[in-house]
Amino acid sequence: MTQTFAEILILIPSTLTTGYLMWIASVLQRVLNDLDEVSFGRFMPLLYRHGIRSVYAITSSSITFVAMIPYFIFYGFHHWWFIAGLIFYILSSTAGKILNLPVYSRIDALGSSDVIQLKEERRKLQTANWVRAVLCLVSTVLMVIQFA
Secondary structure (H helix, E strand, O other): OHHHHHHHHHHHHHHHHHHHHHHHHHHHHHHHHHHOHHHHHHHHHHHHHHHHHOOHHHHHHHHHHHHHHHHHHHHHHHHHHHHHHHHHHHHHHHHHHHHHHHHHHHHHHHHHHHOOHHHHHHHHHHHHHHHHHHHHHHHHHHHHHHHO
């Protein structure tokens, strides 16, 4: 397998993850913003519970991480644009753990009772979703530049 072919195989699930995160940050976030706080407080725990079991989300994001290991072993660190893209992919995932997961936990703990706090958590979630989506988009762009 050539290095270019290996990079394409890594780029495909990474791009699928980017599209998924951009959809969440734009389309789904608009829906969440249109919900009143009580509905938002009831909906988010359901969304989170079903989202973490999504075969698509788990597969598309995990393949990239798993594929990085043999990529580095076989091809090293010579394609700097592609490596930079992988680093941004890791940053995107890390941002999800640092920014999104605490918000989900706080929303779950609040339930639908504290309207003012739910409004604030929704704002934080929107910011976290955009940060993660943009980092992942930058990741994809950097990986694609390697092929230019």
